[in-house]
Amino acid sequence: MSATYDCIVVGLGPAGSTVLRDISLAGVRALGIDKAVFPRDKCCGGAISAAAERQLHVSGWEETVEAELYTVRVALRLGDELTHTTQEPICRFVMRREFDHMLFEAAKETGATVLCGEPVVDVETASSGVIVHTPTQAFKARCLVGCDGANGRVARSLGLQPPRSGAAIEQEISVPEDVARQWDGEVYVSYGTPPWGYGWVFPKKHGLSTGVGSFSPRNAQLPLHMKRLLEHCGLDGYASRRSGHPIPLGGKRRRLHRGPVCLAGDAASLCDPLSGEGISHALHSGHIAALHVLKYLNGEVQDFSAYQEEIEKSITRELALARWIAGKLYRLPRLFFELLQRSPSTLALYFRLIAGTATYSEVVQEVRRQLTHLSLFSGEKMS
């Protein structure tokens, strides 16, 4: 056995770095382990909403911002479009390589021990805590937070299997200066490309992030839709780098703890089932997990069931509403597009949602009002 800690955090993306920083600042003897060496790439559009900004307690994070969003072009299946422009930025964009590195360094600066480049291959629970195995070492701790993402080893080791996920592919494109300038401050989002999802073009400092994501476990032929998106936007033929990753959709009840272990971020399936956004919930669940680690170590709680309740109250409840809206939107994208075209109040709410300043409860009320108005789905109950 290599060493003993109060808490081990597995995975040091936004969720794990947040947990590690919070508990280490509170004086916990903590070890963070990540299979990657930072800085490392992560398949992601890198959109940081106002909701995510509210959870970012690390000063200087703005230095990683690459672009700001002022104009949104919303399309239906690469066809009809509507455009909305604001004076204030709707959201910001980062490259995850730099953003995650900044969060990782902020956690490390607190004095926490970190081990990078070594995957966790197994986690065992024991009477006095947990034993974590990497290919070469074993570590003991009183408790553990699994932040190892959508394919998390911690969850699998403990039989906390996630439900089926959505999936997305992302393509970072290098474009000439004049093309990049055309996209300055602007995004393109096409609903229904692919079915049960959307395609996007986001601006970055030295290129563009493009992608397609489907929020249904069904095979949505993502590469084909990616090709169509790039052709439509005149972005095919540039040098690019493609990657793909699951999107672990939230809004469904799922067990997030066992004995001295709990899960946070993507490992806990906390991505928004409507937008695919997951950074804000990774950061938020990281802060909540850190508070519960402190309670656990102080003996205030005997397990992480109170953590699960708090996640359900603060995150899953909203994501369940997002899931309901997504069910309607992605089944009938034309109806929603027409709603956005016809109803200024729905359009305004949609942009507040993208900006992270509206809640899904508000959106559900508006959607119901509009759908009833259109005499569609009248009398339908939320599941």
Ligand SMILES: Cc1cc2nc3c(=O)[nH]c(=O)nc-3n(C[C@H](O)[C@H](O)[C@H](O)COP(=O)(O)OP(=O)(O)OC[C@H]3O[C@@H](n4cnc5c(N)ncnc54)[C@H](O)[C@@H]3O)c2cc1C
């Ligand atoms: C294509 C795509 C686009 C997206 N775009 C956006 C967006 O624009 N905005 C947004 O908010 N969200 C977006 N998301 C979702 C977002 O990327 C995730 O929700 C977010 O990264 C979750 O953070 P996390 O810390 O939970 O997990 P991750 O960021 O996945 O970090 C997990 C960490 O665990 C480590 N790890 C994994 N396995 C092990 C192991 N066995 N041992 C040790 N370490 C391990 C990994 O190396 C990694 O560093 C997107 C997702 C995809 C797939």
